[in-house]
Amino acid sequence: MSGTDLTRRTADELASALRSGEVSSVEVTQAHLDRIGAVDDAVHAFLHVSAEEALRTAREVDARRAAGEAVHELAGVPIAVKDVVVTKGLPTTAGSRILEGWVPPYDATLVERLHAAGMPILGKTNMDEFAMGSSTEHSGYGPTRNPWDLDRIPGGSGGGSAAAVAAYEAPLAIGTDTGGSIRQPGAVTGTVGVKPTYGGVSRYGLIALASSLDQAGPVTRTVLDSALLHEVIGGHDPRDATSLSDPATGLVAAAREGMTGDLSGVRVGVVDELDGEGYQPGVRARFEESLELLRGAGAEVVRVSCPHVVYALAAYYLILPSEASSNLAKFDGMRFGLRVEPDEGPVTAERVMAATRGAGFGAEVKRRIILGTYALSAGYYDAYYGSAQKVRTLIQRDFTAAFDQVDVLVSPTAPTTAFRLGEKLDDPLAMYLNDVATIPANLAGIPGISVPNGLSDDGLPVGFQVLAPARADARLYRVGAALEALLEGTWGSPLLARAPELVTEGSDR
Template identity: 70%
Template sequence: MTDLTRLTAAEIAGLVAAGETSAVEVTQAHLDRIAAVDERVHAFLHVDTEGALAAARSVDERRAAGEDLGPLAGVPVAVKDVLTTKGVPTTVGSKILEGWRPPYDSTIVERLREAGTVMLGKTNMDEFAMGSSTEYSAYGPTRNPWDLDRIPGGSGGGSAAALAAYEAPLSIGSDTGGSIRQPGAVTGTVGAKPTYGGTSRYGLVAFSSSLDTPGPCARNVLDAALLHQAIGGHDPRDSTSIPAPVPDVVSAAKLGASGDLTGVKLGVVTEFTGEGAEPGVMAAFRESVEALAKLGAEIVEVSCPHFQYALPAYYLIAPSECSSNLARFDGVRFGLRVGDDGNRSLEEVMSLTREAGFGPEVKRRIMVGTYALSSGYYDAYYGQAQKVRTLITRDFTAAFERVDALISPTTPFVAFPIGSRTADPYQMYLADLFTIPTNLYGGPAISVPCGLSEGLPVGFQIMAPTMADDRMYRVAAALESTVGTFTPPAL
């Protein structure tokens, strides 16, 4: 009998639509898989068994009634715990929201339900999406299915690990500085950051409002495109949402899968091919560039000189925005409340609540951001960082006048051992060295597996102009057609 957990999302949807299997059977198979392996992986913070089976039964009833099902109907999906889900715990990986059950769905979750997908539960993440390894979750680290002693990336390591462990065929992440692409790279899965504003932030618990972007994660490019198509598009409840349709990413992925990139011009980012990346990562990247050239792509080198300043600019902008966004967690309206014994002032209760509820990385970034926004330092730090952001945007604009898309490794290194970098925040921040520029610019980018180094996955990043998400899917699918997909050792 076919192992339903090993099928692609497109294959599952086809079988459900044809009546060759039921959505309930598919869902139960994945719930059984979670029960069998998640104690070791810890991809999930909450598994919604009853809700998942109820949603699956609804899909089966609709099919039996002769209704037309969407291209992802009956497909299980895991959701990063940064998106509100009505009646289902949403913690953002933090003790300060432990046990909170939102009274509403985020737009992304609404659209997943409308598409007929089956939400399995909420996945582990670095607290408030602040981290690059999922070690900063208040509920313990997620482990990489390729090597359980290594990190699965972050902040959305749970969403990527669930895919690599065959606990779900699809998952949702959010990308602020690389939190979809970097976990995809180190787990051998596909992670896409849409154009900022191309997917709704309504119901996404905010970290850095000008950077946060929800997006799709999958084990292959076509599945990621199908999920992107389902969740994207304008949302009037999000003031930053772009009032335009989603580019036809599904057709682009199918076109790329033909393996023909004739007429496509790709720019290798010079600043991301020098020192700083592991030799094995660069070797896999160069081999993939040669493979794309054989498919007909024209390869040129493109210099983006201000990319080298992206990391420090990001770590001023993002903490500044988080210090503002996280002020709402005060122990008064919802979530954790500590010290409210009738003898303390409101300020004391707020202080005790935040001390107990926020973890060390969140506190670190709040303090950095508050300092950068303080009187006398705003222009010197936050203001200067925004100027750098403008220069990086100009680099992208100039590059896209010459090429259709930019390419680079996704991360400078493969998955590192758990606990090896937590003592040095700067070494942890370097994990997002190649992904951050795209967030500052606002354009789309995707990570697709391109090889192995020391037996661990290497990611290949494709960056495209804003609202040209289809370009990155075409190139990613073409690369996938020649290098294939990668399967971790059996758990």
């Protein structure tokens, strides 16, 4: 079996081939490592490739299978991990020069669970510095490029994870979503991205951006693959005080139920405030077509209003910078990471901190730290941060009221397809608007999924977002898998099967 064939298979298909003995984990892992070697110079999805460790894990899984031991369903299926997730013995930089060369002494909980499942970790993926961005252009190590068009962005902050999956460098990846950083990259790269309910996946070992918003989740090619991965990494963790007690079960069953294409009795709400102006015509057209497919599958589609959602973007860009200002205070040049001493004058703690942060942080990180520090300062706290938290409460109440009427809420995931590299880099406000439809879910703590639902008029992927009540993640998988099945006749499954060739020297695609 060729390496190309192996890299084109979904995680579920690879798992089946591994169980049957058709292929070994070493073969699967090596095929993906070869693919990374062939195309990643062009895509730049990875910051660090851990070939030796990945192959060691693969050999261990193969030996256990050969000995007749019981192993996890996904054992031997390789995965990529966003570089904001700490990994023992592997560099973790959060896309920032201030952590260049840092090797953590411990694993994040979700990484422990990947190891326990026997999943080889291919490496760490590129990202906007400390997850601040919507394009992966704010990485301290250079931008990632969209495999659909190498002159375009792959979304952010988790563009590296999305691009790795879209470029067939990994069948699965881990992302984190603070305001859409899994779902928005999914929309613009034609991949599936899931933000679980806040607390549904442990945050222990995630380098924090905004602690009340951050959530790790799956990046995959199909909805079923996301459900399989979600059940591996989800569930309670006593080391995370915000971790929910709910087990991560029933998600795969919900996805398989949805794959029948039957949504009889499901009430789908279209949010008026997420269906206004500003959407690219092709994005809107695919959204309307998807709604018709849901109706044809038996779903009841109704309009609902969440009136305070229009203030979500403003509230988010006060809450997030405020929490980031606090969380990033630890990077001071004293304890770990980069240390820069002043060129002249006394070497004091204050001057070392200023020199280190000035050299180690990029422009977007500095911008948000300044904004957050100001919003938290004496005399302004109530006017800005306090008021934003009140708006957040109103948005949560809006969603609660909406879910009294419907089972799920839907919208386009992102207002446009992937824009060109550099197009919005000097316009922070234009960049922030890319997350207008995804941010409300983070403020409310509810789960969301982005499912590829076709190509826009420019030939680039668009995404369909489904939101569910907190702790009702299974609904995402049922509706998402149903839509995926209904779209298969038009767009194929996965959508990436229609992607143009990634033309690079030595590429096998």
